[in-house]
Amino acid sequence: MNKILGHHHISMITKNAKQNNYFYQKILGLRRVKVSVNQDDPSMYHLFFGDLTGSPGTGLTFFEIPMVGKTYRGTNAITQIGLFVPSEESLYYWKERFGEFQVKHEEVTTYAGRKALPFEDHEGLRLVLLDSKGEKVPEFWSKWDGSDASIEHQILGMGTIEMTVKNLNKLSITLTELFGYIEVSRTDNEALFQSVEGEGFGEIHVKELDGPKERPGRGSIHHLAIRAKDDKELEDWSEKVKARGFASSGIVDRYYFKSLYFRESNGILFEIATDEPGFTADSSIEELGTKLDLPPFLEGRRSEIEAKLEPID
Template identity: 35%
Template sequence: MATTIPGLHHVTAISGPPQENVDFYTGTLGQRLVKKTVNFDAPDTYHLYYGDHAGSPGTILTFFPFVDAGPGRAGAGMASAYAYSVSKGRFDALMADLAARAIDFAGPVERFGQRVITLSDPDGAPVELVETDRAADTVLDGFHSVTLWERAPEATARVLTEVFGYEAAGEEAGADGSRRLRYVAPGNARGNVVDIYLSEKPAIGRPGAGTIHHVAFRARSDAEQAEWQKRLAAVGLPTTPVIDRQYFNAIYFREPGGVLFEIATDPPGFTADEPLETLGQALKLPEQHERLRGQIERILPELRVTT
């Protein structure tokens, strides 16, 4: 059985109009739209999944796009940023390419000895790109990390270290007086870094376009997920029952600082209902909504994917 969480499974965020979202993540960032489905709880809204070619755990960023979503704002008690990994051999070329395409970015700045640049997606969400030692065949090699904005780090850090098995990996102070604490899961899985960000500046978080809805960690099997469920209950953090999300099974809980955490299984994966070659091309509906396909297809706007 697992003794540690290996890293992130996916991150889910909220966006505005879906076409702008698709254009940025498939066009600007070169990600593959690996699944086009609907919000299981609100099937008149898309649920879009981006990742590497195979839709591997640790590469998946998902969105609930709402055409009329008001702008959100990150604050304490929310996940505030996700970061992709870029190998050292590709980082300078990536910056040159972004500049040649007139795509603005901030940085580079150094964070824990690694260069970081930050783009803004169409809703103003920060998209961080981190230079790492990972060898990769693609420019973006899945997630590097996620940042949690917390009021007090201690209880959240205990969940990461004493339950999930992460290790404290240092602290840095920002020029604005903020602090960043780093925690790393053993091994070299994608997305095995979690940063806790602390700031004295007043900022009241507001869900909406450009904010993160939840952060999902990996369980490599249903048995591992059941073990995490028991461990969390034992420390006073009971989870939801297991929920079938068609491409993974999920359990949810709020960590002590308020961020919604999920633990999602690797199987069955995104080829459960369509072949690898055509991932993301057809609208896929869960069985309970298939009878509404005609109605749903009339409501959802058509999406164009150009890569």
């Protein structure tokens, strides 16, 4: 039986690529591993941040939409991103760093059974740093020695992702019956699921909340991508998604990985993405994120595309 291996990446909306680039590189200390464009609308940037190589499970990606409005928070949305740090001590390092950079943050607390530090980026995107407690993370996650953050306390990768929906049971059925997630805890209106039992790097925390649907804008989360090992597994998932009655995009070649998109019953957008070939498909590790990279089908339009983009650096 195929198994979802954990999170692959998560994608958000930003109003300003330059400000976004500063926050995630200079404040959070992530590596910018790819500067590209939205392949469906190459007039907008698509920025990718992560570990040394943008490994699956570490990727935060942003679509720049300069005319986007504010987010009106509500239900049926992905509402928070968890990021693992090495230890509880790391949370206090980040709390001090957030104070220095005037980043909106709360006190150290507990979230999904872990010590946690909730904070927001400059556009109101909700994130939370989580103590990994020294637990196993994917062995290919690699720290970046060029980070502005202490290597001892660097962000490792993605942890618990929060979703808020009107119907918890419908999402639960999709996660457990379609994808094989394990439900590890539940109360009247919350549940915690893991793609790999006992491991936080594929964890989804679902809250049930009635009310208006979220209206996305700057600082909102567009979709969560989860991991398929290879093309064959992605084809199998495509058939399974179709058999459950969900309409999908079909398999899309994004050059750095292949993907399948669909919305579950509450309207949450999922992407299933392959691990390979990754961001080194057209760059050396040393060159990652230093120039505008375009997939081959857009390369012939480079001059036109570059003319419409404001320089980031």
